[in-house]
Amino acid sequence: MVEPRDPRTQSEGVVAGYPQTARRWPSQPLVVRPHDAGELSGPAKLERRLPPSKADLAGRGAHRALGQLIHLRARVVDEDGVPVSGALVEIWHCNSAGKYLHPNDASDSPPDPNFQGNARLVAGDGGLVELRTIKPAAYAVPDSDGWWRPPHIHFSVWGRVWLSRLVTQMFFPGDPLNDHDAILNAVRDPEARARCIAKFVPTASGPAHLRQGALVYEYQLVVRGRKAAPRMP
Ligand SMILES: [Fe+2]
Numbered sequence: 001m002v003e004p005r006d007p008r009t010q011s012e013g014v015v016a017g018y019p020q021t022a023r024r025w026p027s028q029p030l031v032v033r034p035h036d037a038g039e040l041s042g043p044a045k046l047e048r049r050l051p052p053s054k055a056d057l058a059g060r061g062a063h064r065a066l067g068q069l070i071h072l073r074a075r076v077v078d079e080d081g082v083p084v085s086g087a088l089v090e091i092w093h094c095n096s097a098g099k100y101l102h103p104n105d106a107s108d109s110p111p112d113p114n115f116q117g118n119a120r121l122v123a124g125d126g127g128l129v130e131l132r133t134i135k136p137a138a139y140a141v142p143d144s145d146g147w148w149r150p151p152h153i154h155f156s157v158w159g160r161v162w163l164s165r166l167v168t169q170m171f172f173p174g175d176p177l178n179d180h181d182a183i184l185n186a187v188r189d190p191e192a193r194a195r196c197i198a199k200f201v202p203t204a205s206g207p208a209h210l211r212q213g214a215l216v217y218e219y220q221l222v223v224r225g226r227k228a229a230p231r232m233p
Contacts, residue, residue: 009192010230015182017144024233035163042161046088047122050158057116057133065115067096067134069214072198073205074170076127076157079225083127084164087223090156091131092118098139107139130207132214138177150177150184157223164223169232171197172217187230195222196229 013025058065074091076084094100099109101117121129141147153170171178178184178197187193198219205216222228 005226005228006189008189009187009226011186011232015186017147018141018182039163040161043158046158050088050120052122053119055119055121055131057119057131059114063114065095065134066112070133070135071214071216072131072133072219073216074129074219074221076123076129076221076223078164078223084159084223085123085125085127086160087123087127088120088158089123089129090118090120091153093136093153094139096134096137098137107142109139147182148177150175150181155221157221159223166223166229167231167233168221168229169196170219173197173200183232192230195227
């Protein structure tokens with residue numbers, strides 16, 4: 001039995017000043033229903049339909065993306081802290097100028113032809129997903145009157161059951177924009193907000209081929225239960 005979430009640990013949903021959120025969140029109160037096979041089963045052999053990619057968005061040599069190299073160690077766990085090995089984890093973020101590799105990004109920030117933009121990885125033993133990439137930049141939210149998103153990384157997780165499907169965002173420690181971000185601060189519980197922020201690891205750790213010349217960040221992503229990461233589109 002999964003303990004119910006405290007609503008303060010989740011986003012308020014519709015964020016004032018960010019009109020897209022009104023279209024992304026339910027307008028009616030959620031209905032509590034018992035968990036049966038519909039919820040407690042999951043997508044089988046998903047990695048066959050959604051093939052994994054390389055764990056490297058930054059490239060190398062003449063094809064190296066602009067920006068500060070980071071090595072991300074994200075651990076996917078369930079409500080009891082048990083690793084969700086085999087989870088399919090999709091990760092995407094903007095480049096070092098704040099531009100997404102997506103047609104909906106109409107900003108005049110320059111694209112980076114060497115930046116891959118997104119990855120799809122399978123969590124290994126220990127629920128661990130490792131990615132070599134560059135630190136994303138902050139970017140101005142269009143039509144927002146001065147709201148800048150802090151650097152952040154989007155995660156979509158397909159766990160073993162449908163209930164562990166989760167879309168959230170990871171933030172970087174110490175960024176002054178974190179305190180002003182409408183999406184992060186739509187989570188009212190400060191401890192739950194803190195769980196959205198990765199930990200900088202000053203000592204090099206992880207496989208050498210991934211951490212070479214990169215700053216290491218660790219992030220724990222809880223997919224279910226009271227400490228579940230907030231849903232952030
Ligand atoms: Fe974003």
